[in-house]
Amino acid sequence: MATQPKPVDVGSDYKEKYGFFVPEDYVFKAKRGLNPDIVKEISFMKGEPEWMTKFRLRSLEIFRKKPMPTWGADLSVIDFENIFYYLKASDKQSKSWEELPADIKATYDRLGVPEAERKFLAGVSAQYESEVVYHSLQKELSAKGVIFLDTDSALREHPDLFKEYFGTVIPPADNKFSALNSAVWSGGSFIYVPKGVRVDIPLQAYFRINAENMGQFERTLIICDEGSFVHYIEGCTAPIYTTDSLHSAVVEIIVKKNARCRYTTIQNWSTNVFNLVTKRAMAYADATMEWVDGNLGSQITMKYPSVYLMEPGAKGDVLSIAFAGKGQHQDAGGKMIHVAPNTTSTITSKSISKAGGRTSYRGHIKVYPGANNSKSFVKCDALLLDENSRSDTYPYNDVDADNVTLGHEATVSKVSDEQLFYLMSRGITRSEAETMIVNGFIEPFTKELPLEYAVELNRLIQLEMEGSVG
Amino acid sequence: MTFTAETLERTELRGEPDWLRQRRRSALEAYERLPIPSRTDEEWRRTDIAGLDPSQFAKFEHANGAVADERELPKGVIVEPLSAAVMNHSALIEPLLFSMVRPDRDRFAALHAAFFTGGNFVYVPDGVNIDEPILGQHFSHESGTSVLPHTLIVAGKGARFNYLDEYIADGDDEAAYRSGSAEIIVGEGAEVGYVAIQTWHFADQRARLAKDATLKLFNITLGARFSKTRVEASLMGPGATAELKGIYFASGDQFFDFHTLQDHQVGNTTSDLLFKGALQDVARTVYAGLIRIEKGAARSDAYQANRNLVLSAKAKATSIPMLEIDNNDVRCTHGATVGPVDPNHLFYLRSRGIPEMTAKRMIVQGFFGQVLDRIPFEQARTMIENELESRLG
Numbered sequence: 001m002a003t004q005p006k007p008v009d010v011g012s013d014y015k016e017k018y019g020f021f022v023p024e025d026y027v028f029k030a031k032r033g034l035n036p037d038i039v040k041e042i043s044f045m046k047g048e049p050e051w052m053t054k055f056r057l058r059s060l061e062i063f064r065k066k067p068m069p070t071w072g073a074d075l076s077v078i079d080f081e082n083i084f085y086y087l088k089a090s091d092k093q094s095k096s097w098e099e100l101p102a103d104i105k106a107t108y109d110r111l112g113v114p115e116a117e118r119k120f121l122a123g124v125s126a127q128y129e130s131e132v133v134y135h136s137l138q139k140e141l142s143a144k145g146v147i148f149l150d151t152d153s154a155l156r157e158h159p160d161l162f163k164e165y166f167g168t169v170i171p172p173a174d175n176k177f178s179a180l181n182s183a184v185w186s187g188g189s190f191i192y193v194p195k196g197v198r199v200d201i202p203l204q205a206y207f208r209i210n211a212e213n214m215g216q217f218e219r220t221l222i223i224c225d226e227g228s229f230v231h232y233i234e235g236c237t238a239p240i241y242t243t244d245s246l247h248s249a250v251v252e253i254i255v256k257k258n259a260r261c262r263y264t265t266i267q268n269w270s271t272n273v274f275n276l277v278t279k280r281a282m283a284y285a286d287a288t289m290e291w292v293d294g295n296l297g298s299q300i301t302m303k304y305p306s307v308y309l310m311e312p313g314a315k316g317d318v319l320s321i322a323f324a325g326k327g328q329h330q331d332a333g334g335k336m337i338h339v340a341p342n343t344t345s346t347i348t349s350k351s352i353s354k355a356g357g358r359t360s361y362r363g364h365i366k367v368y369p370g371a372n373n374s375k376s377f378v379k380c381d382a383l384l385l386d387e388n389s390r391s392d393t394y395p396y397n398d399v400d401a402d403n404v405t406l407g408h409e410a411t412v413s414k415v416s417d418e419q420l421f422y423l424m425s426r427g428i429t430r431s432e433a434e435t436m437i438v439n440g441f442i443e444p445f446t447k448e449l450p451l452e453y454a455v456e457l458n459r460l461i462q463l464e465m466e467g468s469v470g
Numbered sequence: 471m472t473f474t475a476e477t478l479e480r481t482e483l484r485g486e487p488d489w490l491r492q493r494r495r496s497a498l499e500a501y502e503r504l505p506i507p508s509r510t511d512e513e514w515r516r517t518d519i520a521g522l523d524p525s526q527f528a529k530f531e532h533a534n535g536a537v538a539d540e541r542e543l544p545k546g547v548i549v550e551p552l553s554a555a556v557m558n559h560s561a562l563i564e565p566l567l568f569s570m571v572r573p574d575r576d577r578f579a580a581l582h583a584a585f586f587t588g589g590n591f592v593y594v595p596d597g598v599n600i601d602e603p604i605l606g607q608h609f610s611h612e613s614g615t616s617v618l619p620h621t622l623i624v625a626g627k628g629a630r631f632n633y634l635d636e637y638i639a640d641g642d643d644e645a646a647y648r649s650g651s652a653e654i655i656v657g658e659g660a661e662v663g664y665v666a667i668q669t670w671h672f673a674d675q676r677a678r679l680a681k682d683a684t685l686k687l688f689n690i691t692l693g694a695r696f697s698k699t700r701v702e703a704s705l706m707g708p709g710a711t712a713e714l715k716g717i718y719f720a721s722g723d724q725f726f727d728f729h730t731l732q733d734h735q736v737g738n739t740t741s742d743l744l745f746k747g748a749l750q751d752v753a754r755t756v757y758a759g760l761i762r763i764e765k766g767a768a769r770s771d772a773y774q775a776n777r778n779l780v781l782s783a784k785a786k787a788t789s790i791p792m793l794e795i796d797n798n799d800v801r802c803t804h805g806a807t808v809g810p811v812d813p814n815h816l817f818y819l820r821s822r823g824i825p826e827m828t829a830k831r832m833i834v835q836g837f838f839g840q841v842l843d844r845i846p847f848e849q850a851r852t853m854i855e856n857e858l859e860s861r862l863g
Binding site: 071353372382384385386387389390391392393394395396397398399400401402403404405406407408409410411412413414 | 780782787
């Protein structure tokens with residue numbers, strides 16, 4: 001492993017766009033590096049039960065044994081010994097906006113959290129560093145029996161429920177980065193929606209990284225009991241730094257009979273972050289799982305939200321967009337694992353490469369023996385904005401069952417001259433026209449977002465488009 | 471006898487030119503050096519070669535390039551067994567032989583390059599057109615043998631002809647190791663039709679296209695319990711067009727593995743790939759194809775499709791169509807489908823009094839028709855239609 005981090009070019013106008021930086025002020029900061037003592041220390045600091053400490057230590061062993069993935073993006077520049085695995089930004093969770101420290105508030109102001117709160121009047125669980133520091137939950141939700149906590153609090157307050165589901169969808173041995181997360185996880189969201197309860201307002205959490213060389217390893221667990229519905233929104237931005245940061249989350253979701261869960265992410269880490277995330281859902285009889293996944297920032301993203309279709313009638317949906325600018329590699333996609341008969345899945349991927357960026361769609365459709373009469377459809381569209389950019393498509397389709405219909409389609413194209421000419425002949429500048437075309441291209445994604453997020457995404461695309469010479 | 475240096479010293483190879491003997495020796499070194507591909511190699515992940523040990527079949531069988539064509543050919547045209555051609559046309563062959571099918575690619579390719587015998591050399595000079603197809607047949611009669619023919623096809627500027635490679639094994643005897651490869655060099659403005667009908671284990675078919683060259687390549691895979699076929703075309707000059715088509719029909723416990731590559735090295739090139747397969751019983755197929763557009767290859771147009779018709783509950787098809795695009799000014803589309811016979815089609819035919827079995831057969835024939843109709847000469851088309859018919863049963 002290289003000890004010298006690769007220099008990163010993040011673009012000089014990044015700071016004005018959405019990069020910002022607030023001086024560090026931490027209550028507790030673990031030492032750099034990774035060993036059993038640090039893992040024990042994290043567990044001790046959090047006052048965790050013994051089974052969790054053991055789980056962390058066992059995961060660390062697995063992490064050490066697993067080789068680095070040799071496919072996908074180049075990860076050799078990650079130096080696991082040069083990362084802070086745990087920081088705690090303030091000593092207790094704040095219950096209201098006013099209680100938050102001023103510098104944290106300043107950061108959130110830039111992100112627009114107060115607006116989001118005003119608009120949604122719902123639970124906002126915003127994460128600053130590794131610990132959820134700001135958390136509010138509508139009384140209405142509590143009355144319905146909905147649990148919406150940061151994952152650490154959930155372990156303390158609902159130990160039995162937590163233990164029943166934690167690590168069951170993504171075991172530590174699933175891959176090297178899920179093992180790492182299992183060893184050092186901190187923060188994230190825990191949601192439990194009881195039988196038959198529909199949560200009409202999207203639940204949101206902002207995740208933030210704000211320390212040099214700090215890994216963020218949040219752990220999210222969502223349980224939708226029978227017939228329930230929840231929409232969870234996760235949005236990320238990160239301030240700018242010059243050495244590589246690692247973000248490696250694990251998201252586990254259980255969608256029981258007749259329930260529906262939608263998980264929306266707009267991920268916009270700064271362009272020096274390695275974003276290596278394992279996201280997986282189990283969907284049971286007639287349940288629906290929808291991943292809406294937008295990847296704009298980071299240096300390297302490797303993320304393939306997946307749905308295991310466990311019982312007849314289960315449905316999985318992945319809607320993914322990726323935008324890769326200068327120096328970025330977005331290796332994203334989706335996985336659909338058909339285990340039971342009469343299950344259906346769709347994956348729609350839209351990717352945009354610009355200024356030498358590279359987007360890769362990587363997907364897997366697996367239909368196990370016995371998962372008869374299943375249907376799956378994958379569509380990937382890629383837009384290349386200039387001749388230096390690159391787009392790849394790696395779809396793996398394995399069918400082991402009878403009467404399965406599987407389709408895959410992909411196209412790669414550039415912004416067409418006809419479209420540009422049409423817009424420019426109406427007095428629109430070239431760069432505006434290109435932005436409009438790109439926004440049109442990702443419209444199937446944008447229209448699935450709540451209005452505020454759609455606006456934010458359009459703004460981000462606009463910034464990305466302006467950010468370099470076309 | 472084994473695949474060793476001593477074997478290379480056999481009398482029938484001893485007379486070969488020095489450059490070829492040297493090439494065989496270095497291929498043997500590669501064979502000894504390279505490991506057996508394991509399931510961790512991406513290209514071999516879905517391929518079980520545990521039961522395949524070529525060294526069991528180290529007795530060679532001479533399938534020495536029976537060119538089944540006695541008629542007079544235009545002046546300058548060479549159609550000879552490769553073994554004879556390396557003696558007669560050494561200077562012509564030396565720079566081209568194994569320039570595309572690389573011996574060091576894997577253990578099996580190395581073995582083939584070290585020990586190949588048989589196969590043909592076809593050379594059609596500049597501007598020569600041949601209307602009747604040239605036929606090459608490669609036979610394997612004995613069991614327990616290795617048959618490793620290699621064919622080199624060279625089309626000069628503006629040459630135009632069709633070639634049929636037929637790999638024939640007596641019965642479906644599996645106690646043999648058979649690998650038949652072809653290298654096709656299509657010169658500027660030339661037009662080559664190449665059809666390979668194979669029932670063998672390994673096939674590497676690789677073509678190189680110069681400016682304005684056209685290749686129509688058809689791979690028909692029907693046989694061997696195990697087969698691994700690679701069909702690759704490099705588009706090296708603007709205006710080059712490669713049409714790569716495949717048909718496969720797998721039944722019983724056959725396992726077919728296909729790799730295709732559309733390698734757009736320069737711009738203004740076109741490739742069109744369509745591989746259609748039908749599977750029945752407990753057969754399995756894997757298709758993995760890649761369109762690669764190099765950085766400077768602007769205004770390339772590439773199409774790639776893999777369609778699988780799964781006729782039984784236990785048959786299994788895997789499809790991996792991949793793209794790597796390094797230029798924005800291109801048109802690339804690909805698609806893959808895996809599915810059973812459309813019940814509506816079946817219903818339509820049955821409602822007209824056609825029994826289910828016949829209806830299914832008609833649907834399969836129709837499914838292959840799209841590729842069969844494109845085969846540039848009647849003889850190959852008829853032969854393949856008959857083969858398919860007998861297998862559909």
